[in-house]
Amino acid sequence: MSQIRAFLAIDLDDDLKPKINKIIREFKKTDARIKYVDLVNLHLTLKFFGEIDTEGLNLLEDAISNVLGEFDSFNIKIKGCGAFPNNNRINVIWVGIDEDSIIRDMHDKLDKEFVRLGLDKDRKFSTHLTIGRMKSAKNKNKVKSTIEEFSDVEIGEMEVTKVSLKKSTLTPAGPIYEDLKIFEL
Template identity: 80%
Template sequence: MSQIRAFLAIDLDDDLKPKINKIIKEFKQIDTRIKYVELANLHLTLKFFGEIDTAGLELLEEKIAKVVSEFKPFNVKIKSCGAFPNNNHIKVIWVGIEDDSIIKDLHDKLDNEFTKLGFDKDKKFSTHLTIGRMKSAKNKNQVKSTIEEFSDVEIGEMTVNNIVLKKSTLKPSGPIYEDLIVFEL
């Protein structure tokens, strides 16, 4: 039996990527080590499965399709910039979602189904798009002030029409994502 590294995601609309790229360019001007997410890979993770057996993909697909059938396409507003765990101890730089109630509802219903398949329930779920991971504390105050500068940035709106089960292959140059199954809302 083979295994793959997989996750479930909402992809970012292509027309919003240049706006996020402008924010990334501001961070790139700071002399520090941040590993940025490739624009093509920007997404909102609904569930990270880790290594899963390909033999179980059909069961996973059934659970996802069942939940997705309860949802219609919906709009989300991409807004704000912040850090995890917080602006004083920066590990992850993210862009947020303004009203995430539908996404949280979708996540919770999916998570409930996934626990029936033996996956752990998510202890913390936060709707965000990771744009970078801070690798060094060098010039942390500049990074913090740039995050604060973009704390209310408005990126734009997008319609969520589907969610995607993705395969992630880790390479030294960064992860390569491959769409396995697209679930239309």
């Protein structure tokens, strides 16, 4: 039985990536130890599955397809910047999603189906796009100031027209993502 590392995601529109790259460049000026997400990989994770059996992939795809069949395409606003767990203890730097009720509804319905299939329920879901991970506390105050500077930044709007089931292959150079199946809304 083979396994793959997989997750379900909404990819960021290419025309918004230069605006996020400007924010990343500002964080790079802090000279902090941050591992940045490659622009090509920017996405909003709806569910991280971890290692899953490829034999059960059809069941998973059917469940996703059934739930997403209830949804039409919709618009979201990419806005704001913050950190997990918080601005004083920075592990993850993210940009946010404004007006995210449709995404939350989508996540909750998907998660209910995934639990029915025997997968773990998400403890807490937060709509965000990870842009970097802090590797040490070096220059934390500069990073905190940059987060605060961009806390209300307006990045732009995008239409969500599809959701992708992705395979993630970890490499020393960073993860490589491959679409296994794309679900049109």
